[in-house]
Amino acid sequence: MPTYWTIAAAAFRQYSTYRLATVAGVFTNSVFGLIRASILFAAITTAGGELSGYTIAQAATYVWLGQALLAPIEAFGTREVSQRVHQGDVAIDLLRPTSFLGLYYAQKLGRAAFLLLGRGVPPLLIGALLTGLALPEDPLSYLLGALSLLLAITVAFLTDMLVNLTAFWLLETRGLTVVYTAVMNLLSGFLIPIVWFPDWLLSIARATPFPSMIQTPIDTLSGRVPPLEALPLLGTQLGWTAVLTAAALLMLHAGVRSVEVQGG
Amino acid sequence: MNLPEQSSTHSARLAVELVRLRRDYVVRSPVAGSRRRRRQVVRAVDDVTLRIDRGETVGFVGANGAGKSTTIKMMTGILQPTSGAVRVLGRDPVPERRHLAREIGVVFGQRSQLWWDLPLRDSYRILGAMHRLTDRAREQRLERLAAGLDLGGFLDRPVRQLSLGQRMRGEVAAALLHSPELVVLDEPTIGLDMVSKEGLRRFLREDRAERGTTLFLTTHDMGDVERLCNRIVVVNSGTVAYDGALDSFRERLGAPRELVVDLEEPLDVLTLPTAAHTLAVEAGGIRHRIAFSGAELTVPTLLTAIGSQAAVRDLSLSEPAIEDLVRQIYSRGGRL
Numbered sequence: 001m002p003t004y005w006t007i008a009a010a011a012f013r014q015y016s017t018y019r020l021a022t023v024a025g026v027f028t029n030s031v032f033g034l035i036r037a038s039i040l041f042a043a044i045t046t047a048g049g050e051l052s053g054y055t056i057a058q059a060a061t062y063v064w065l066g067q068a069l070l071a072p073i074e075a076f077g078t079r080e081v082s083q084r085v086h087q088g089d090v091a092i093d094l095l096r097p098t099s100f101l102g103l104y105y106a107q108k109l110g111r112a113a114f115l116l117l118g119r120g121v122p123p124l125l126i127g128a129l130l131t132g133l134a135l136p137e138d139p140l141s142y143l144l145g146a147l148s149l150l151l152a153i154t155v156a157f158l159t160d161m162l163v164n165l166t167a168f169w170l171l172e173t174r175g176l177t178v179v180y181t182a183v184m185n186l187l188s189g190f191l192i193p194i195v196w197f198p199d200w201l202l203s204i205a206r207a208t209p210f211p212s213m214i215q216t217p218i219d220t221l222s223g224r225v226p227p228l229e230a231l232p233l234l235g236t237q238l239g240w241t242a243v244l245t246a247a248a249l250l251m252l253h254a255g256v257r258s259v260e261v262q263g264g
Numbered sequence: 265m266n267l268p269e270q271s272s273t274h275s276a277r278l279a280v281e282l283v284r285l286r287r288d289y290v291v292r293s294p295v296a297g298s299r300r301r302r303r304q305v306v307r308a309v310d311d312v313t314l315r316i317d318r319g320e321t322v323g324f325v326g327a328n329g330a331g332k333s334t335t336i337k338m339m340t341g342i343l344q345p346t347s348g349a350v351r352v353l354g355r356d357p358v359p360e361r362r363h364l365a366r367e368i369g370v371v372f373g374q375r376s377q378l379w380w381d382l383p384l385r386d387s388y389r390i391l392g393a394m395h396r397l398t399d400r401a402r403e404q405r406l407e408r409l410a411a412g413l414d415l416g417g418f419l420d421r422p423v424r425q426l427s428l429g430q431r432m433r434g435e436v437a438a439a440l441l442h443s444p445e446l447v448v449l450d451e452p453t454i455g456l457d458m459v460s461k462e463g464l465r466r467f468l469r470e471d472r473a474e475r476g477t478t479l480f481l482t483t484h485d486m487g488d489v490e491r492l493c494n495r496i497v498v499v500n501s502g503t504v505a506y507d508g509a510l511d512s513f514r515e516r517l518g519a520p521r522e523l524v525v526d527l528e529e530p531l532d533v534l535t536l537p538t539a540a541h542t543l544a545v546e547a548g549g550i551r552h553r554i555a556f557s558g559a560e561l562t563v564p565t566l567l568t569a570i571g572s573q574a575a576v577r578d579l580s581l582s583e584p585a586i587e588d589l590v591r592q593i594y595s596r597g598g599r600l
């Protein structure tokens with residue numbers, strides 16, 4: 001454990017050195033939050049003050065929590081692992097006496113912690129000032145929300161890792177990353193809440209791990225779904241964590257044995 | 265695999281055991297005018313058998329594409345052999361890769377195992393945690409490494425700001441931090457200037473003398489082999505073309521050594537034994553350059569022969585460069 005803690009702390013420190021990127025991230029995040037909030041407000045006002053269970057205040061909370069999660073979830077996908085596979089640097093990772101997945105997960109947690117504090121919390125505060133937020137009444141919501149957030153980051157890490165690990169077999173994974181990002185932004189409930197989907201799309205979304213990445217932590221944290229009802233959602237997140245971990249381990253196992261580590 | 269009793273106790277003494285090791289790469293190359301790709305098998309390593317005792321220092325040399333890096337990848341467990349057996353420190357590298365990673369230190373000259381954006385010192389903190397070193401053990405070892413490899417000046421600088429030579433010394437320190445039993449270096453001196461090369465070699469010798477490590481290195485710099493290794497293995501097209509002690513390597517090839525003598529009085533011609541011949545006469549007959557086979561003729565015999573004809577004022581002897589010898593092996597079709 002201290003090993004992974006040290007790795008996570010190093011990733012946190014590393015990301016904290018990218019100051020300009022942090023400022024730029026906070027700025028874009030806040031601007032897009034404002035745009036998204038005004039579109040949703042217009043839709044809700046047109047619908048008469050409430051749309052499928054969302055009031056103006058709830059929509060504002062939904063938007064700003066979503067903006068806050070964007071960075072730590074890394075909704076636009078990462079390319080580090082696939083690039084390291086393609087350039088053969090994965091050899092270095094495989095020669096570490098730590099588990100490959102554990103190493104990257106620890107790095108992800110350290111990075112996510114920084115991205116949450118550095119890039120997630122500021123837009124949330126800005127949102128609270130500009131549009132106000134609907135905060136949960138039950139203190140349990142915060143606790144479950146934090147847990148759900150951790151699981152969301154985990155599920156997003158694992159799905160992204162699966163996409164990256166295809167690099168063991170595919171020479172080009174960029175196309176897959178683009179598709180992944182598009183599908184993830186829609187089905188995760190980031191663009192609009194999944195309960196606003198038509199039924200058929202909603203059932204598709206619920207059959208994927210994507211809602212576990214954004215919709216679930218937002219609902220749990222905001223208290224829109226009360227703690228008791230949030231428990232099964234967290235159970236779903238846990239289930240996906242188990243399934244995706246198994247899939248990633250399988251892919252890694254097969255990949256390492258079939259791979260021809262590139263470059264002399 | 266069921267190894268007989270006797271061979272397994274023998275294996276325990278060996279640091280590295282490669283038996284009939286082979287690795288094929290499947291390459292698919294596009295064919296003009298067709299959507300299909302042609303499947304082609306490249307045999308990178310072909311039947312390599314090699315046994316290295318603990319404590320040996322082996323230089324693994326050969327031309328580009330001879331199969332050196334491929335062999336190292338199989339030894340470290342990141343590449344599955346096509347056929348043959350590998351045992352490193354008594355372990356099967358592929359299934360026991362992570363165990364092995366605790367016992368060996370590896371440097372791939374063209375890859376970095378350091379954390380690019382963090383101060384160099386942080387990389388050692390992380391590596392120390394990965395290898396479960398106590399803070400005290402890590403700091404003590406780092407102090408030794410920093411002194412020997414001269415890292416002091418840049419331990420607190422981010423790795424991305426280091427020069428190539430500084431980074432390479434940092435890489436070697438990273439591979440040695442956990443005091444591994446076997447050190448595998450794939451082109452460790454690539455891109456280093458003469459001073460850095462010498463510094464690195466000196467430290468590797470010292471560290472080896474202190475801890476009795478096994479050293480296995482590939483290089484295109486014969487100075488590395490001459491200064492670090494007592495055994496040389498030459499690979500050619502994936503097979504072992506020579507394997508033996510460094511000294512006998514020179515002798516077996518009967519490689520011409522060169523003797524330069526300065527005479528008291530000028531002399532146009534020196535009569536020499538059959539295994540020697542004059543390469544050049546310079547300075548009006550004062551300086552004679554003589555090539556001779558080290559296997560057939562000793563230096564005293566040669567000097568006696570010269571001394572009977574003229575008085576010698578000064579002399580120097582140069583050893584053949586190993587890269588010339590490797591070239592000779594290749595020109596003989598890869599066989600001695």
Ligand SMILES: Nc1ncnc2c1ncn2[C@@H]1O[C@H](COP(=O)(O)OP(=O)(O)OP(=O)(O)O)[C@@H](O)[C@H]1O
Nearest residue numbers: 260261262264289308327328329330331332333334
């Ligand atoms: N991933 C790969 N896919 C296909 N062929 C490969 C691959 N890696 C190496 N080869 C081929 O295998 C052979 C041996 O390569 P290797 O990298 O082991 O050589 P080397 O002895 O380390 O050479 P160098 O001195 O240039 O580093 C070469 O012919 C090379 O083209």
Ligand SMILES: [Mg+2]
Nearest residue numbers: 264332333334
């Ligand atoms: Mg090589």
